[in-house]
Amino acid sequence: MTDDSAAHEEPTRREYVKYGSAIVGGALLAGCTGEGSSGGANDSNGSNDSAGGNTTAGGGESSYSVAMAPRGEVAFESVPETWVANNGSWADMGIALGQEPPKGLWRPNRYHTHVYDEIPGVSVDKSTIDKLWGKSLNKELFYELDADVHVFDPVFVLSRSKWKQADLDEVDENIGPVFGNSIYSQAFQWHDHQYYTLYEAFEKLAHVFGQEQRYRKFERLHDEFIGRVQQRLPPESERPSVAILLITSDQPEEFYPYPVNEGTSYKQWRDLGARSALTEAGIEDFYVSGSTIDYEALAEADPDVLLMWDGSGRFERQSREEFQNGLVSFMQGHDVASQLTAVNNDDVYRGAGIYQGPIVNLAWTERGAWQLYPDEFDRDEQLFDRQRVADIINGDG
Numbered sequence: 001m002t003d004d005s006a007a008h009e010e011p012t013r014r015e016y017v018k019y020g021s022a023i024v025g026g027a028l029l030a031g032c033t034g035e036g037s038s039g040g041a042n043d044s045n046g047s048n049d050s051a052g053g054n055t056t057a058g059g060g061e062s063s064y065s066v067a068m069a070p071r072g073e074v075a076f077e078s079v080p081e082t083w084v085a086n087n088g089s090w091a092d093m094g095i096a097l098g099q100e101p102p103k104g105l106w107r108p109n110r111y112h113t114h115v116y117d118e119i120p121g122v123s124v125d126k127s128t129i130d131k132l133w134g135k136s137l138n139k140e141l142f143y144e145l146d147a148d149v150h151v152f153d154p155v156f157v158l159s160r161s162k163w164k165q166a167d168l169d170e171v172d173e174n175i176g177p178v179f180g181n182s183i184y185s186q187a188f189q190w191h192d193h194q195y196y197t198l199y200e201a202f203e204k205l206a207h208v209f210g211q212e213q214r215y216r217k218f219e220r221l222h223d224e225f226i227g228r229v230q231q232r233l234p235p236e237s238e239r240p241s242v243a244i245l246l247i248t249s250d251q252p253e254e255f256y257p258y259p260v261n262e263g264t265s266y267k268q269w270r271d272l273g274a275r276s277a278l279t280e281a282g283i284e285d286f287y288v289s290g291s292t293i294d295y296e297a298l299a300e301a302d303p304d305v306l307l308m309w310d311g312s313g314r315f316e317r318q319s320r321e322e323f324q325n326g327l328v329s330f331m332q333g334h335d336v337a338s339q340l341t342a343v344n345n346d347d348v349y350r351g352a353g354i355y356q357g358p359i360v361n362l363a364w365t366e367r368g369a370w371q372l373y374p375d376e377f378d379r380d381e382q383l384f385d386r387q388r389v390a391d392i393i394n395g396d397g
Contacts, residue, residue, distance in 0.1 A: 066179070066207040069194040070155050074179045079210045080148035084132065088112055089184055089264060090151045092357025093202050095124060096218055097211040098393055103145045104130040106137075106152075110313045112353055115363045120390045122359075137161045142171055149208060150175070153182040159190040179208060184354055185263035187285040198264040202358055217392045218358050225362060225384045226271050229369055232376050233273050240304035240372055241277035242269060243342075244351050246286070246311060250326045254292040257283050258309070265354045268365040269307075272372055277303030295336040305372060306342040307351030315350045323350050347371075359389060 065075045084104040085091050088111035091102050095116070101124045105111055108131055113124040130145060132138060137157065142150070150171060157163050172178050182191060183201050196204070199219055206215035233239065244266070246256035260266045260276035269276075281301035283293060308315060308327060315323060328348045331337035342348055349371045352364040362384045369377040377383065391397035 066204060068179060068181055068196070068201075068204045070153070070181070071179060074177050076149070076177065076208065080176070080208065082145070082147045083149045083151060084142070084145055084147045085150075086152035086156070086180065086182075087184070088353075088355035088360070089198075089201075089357050090180065090205065091124075091129075092355075092360045093205045094151075094209070094357075095122070096202070096358045096393060097206055097209050097214050098395055099209055099211075101125075101129055102151070103147055104132045104141065106133040107131060110353065110355055112313060112316050112355070112360055114317065115360050118363070119359065119386050119393070122390055122393055133161075137163055139163075139167060139171070142175055146175060148176045150178045151180040151205065151208075152178065153180050153191075154178050155190060155193065156182045183263060184265040185258075185285070185287055186261045187263070187287040189288065195262070197262075198267055198356070198358065198361060201264070214392055214395070214397075217397050221384070221388060221392065222358060222362070226365070229365065229377075229383060230271065230273075233373065234376070236273060239273045239275060240347075241275040241280065242305045242307050242372075243277045243298065243301055243303035244269075244307045244309060245298075246309040247327075248311060251330050252327075254294055255298060256286040256309075257293050258287075259283065259285050261285065264356060264361075267356070267361055268352065268368045271365060272368050274305070274368075274372060277301045295334075299336065299340060302341050304341060304345075304347060306340070306348040307371075308348065309351050309353065313353055316353050318350070320350075359393075362389065 062078045063075065065073045067073045083094065083099070083102050085094070085102045086106045088105070091105060091111050094100075094102060108126045108129040111124075111126060111129070113126055116122045116124060130141060132141060154168050157168065158165065168178060181193070181196055181201060182188065183196050183198065186195055199222065202218070203212075203215055206212050242260070244258040244260065246258060247254075257278050258265075259278040260269050260274065262270075278301055281297075283297065283301060284291070286292070310316075315327075318326070328343075328346075331340075331343045331348060337343050352367070356364055366383040369383060370379045388397060
């Protein structure tokens with residue numbers, strides 16, 4: 001069924017809280033779902049942020065509210081038991097908080113659940129997660145899933161789908177509240193409300209699910225892990241430059257450029273002190289320019305390390321050997337690509353992915369340390385405690 005508005009008559013389950021004001025535009029987004037700009041704007045006076053934390057609302061002993069831009073304060077009658085989300089960043093946060101997986105995601109294939117294979121006793125079967133966004137965002141499926149909370153940025157939906165404010169209001173009133181923010185990149189032209197870091201967003205979701213203790217334990221684990229890794233990094237002058245590129249072919253002739261910014265997609269590279277070769281070369285983010293670059297532009301930037309993305313998450317499902325025998329082998333035999341410093345030095349790697357929560361970020365930071373600093377971090381060295389992660393998730397940590 002399409003996302004056209006339907007006349008459902010179910011009674012309201014949550015008190016309606018209007019969306020914060022935000023002008024939306026139709027920037028072209030690669031690596032994200034999208035149908036084309038719908039234009040429009042939210043029509044109320046929500047704040048661009050809030051202090052967060054659970055506070056009592058006037059609806060009864062178990063009711064509370066959590067504040068996050070662009071919504072502002074969102075009221076909950078009770079702790080949600082079921083949920084849907086837009087992407088794997090939020091899904092991973094939920095697993096870290098001991099929740100069941102979301103019942104639906106925009107595109108489940110971009111949720112990197114294989115990372116859980118190394119966490120004892122933790123697994124997620126993606127086949128149980130419904131795809132919410134095919135050619136369009138399927139509102140009827142929202143009714144079928146009947147989730148207690150919908151974790152996505154409403155301004156993203158207004159900007160990138162055919163939905164109107166009335167569709168969001170309908171979901172909010174008849175099914176469950178909408179709560180969330182697009183955090184993975186800070187290059188969006190439509191995103192004029194507050195951004196959040198990975199752990200700021202994680203804390204907000206912890207308040208929603210009443211899992212503040214698990215959040216604090218994860219935060220402590222994360223801070224200790226990053227501190228240990230950063231103590232072993234070389235001086236800034238010896239740290240490599242990287243270029244993150246999205247490709248759609250194993251034999252690419254053009255690249256979608258993603259300079260490192262403050263979004264959560266790039267957290268591990270910032271924490272590892274990598275320099276952005278694309279930024280230094282003045283190459284704009286694809287989210288801004290809508291343009292690809294060719295080998296000539298890439299040769300001018302000439303990064304020390306190439307980090308490759310694939311929009312479907314395919315590279316992350318490949319082994320190192322499969323990646324090496326496919327894309328890397330092609331680049332080594334290419335007349336121009338073979339002249340790049342990264343290709344010559346065998347420093348072309350799977351660049352992780354766009355969406356990461358706290359568990360995935362630990363794994364991708366560890367792998368990034370192996371990739372960028374092989375003389376310091378051996379691939380056989382585990383840099384974070386898998387059992388400690390499992391214990392926190394299971395409530396034993």
